[in-house]
Amino acid sequence: MAKKMIATSVLISIIVIFTSGISYALTVKEVGSELMVINHDMLVSVCPSETGQQMRDQISKMIDKGMTKEEIIDSFIKEYGEKVYAAPTKEGFNLIVAWILPFLVILIGGLFLYYFTKKWQTAYEVNNNSKQELQISSEEQEEYEEKLNDELKKYL
Secondary structure (H helix, E strand, O other), rough: OOOHHHHHHHHHHHHHHHHOOOOOOOOHHHHHHHEEEEOOOEOOOOOOOOHHHHHHHHHHHHHHHHHHHEEEHHHHHHHHHHHHEOOOOOHHHHHHHHHHHHHHHHHHHHHHHHHHHHHHHHHHHHHHHHHHHHOHHHHHHHHHHHHHHHHHHOOO
């Protein structure tokens, strides 16, 4: 019984020691999916160009050196500027232009659309009401027809 306990605890210790060293393996595709190829409108992870391959090789070398995903992305941003980053950063000018402004434009556009639709609807209702007020009685209709016929007789 004691030998079973010792064997079990040794086995558990070995498993804990070896599995604690396993870490999440960073891939070129994972990093490349967050970076754009310079002078191309494609992600590094899928771009078939020579520049894309060079950037993937550079990422691979950085991963081999033990750099983290954030460090690799930061080094590319330092080298090529923010245009290499696939998604705009959520700070400063980019926060306003890329993240807030589109939603604000949609909201304002919706409000304008609502306003003008209401305005056109009320104008339509006013026109319909004024048409109803222009209706004349049958007596007036007969009087106008008589005058029209008299005028036509003069000239025809």
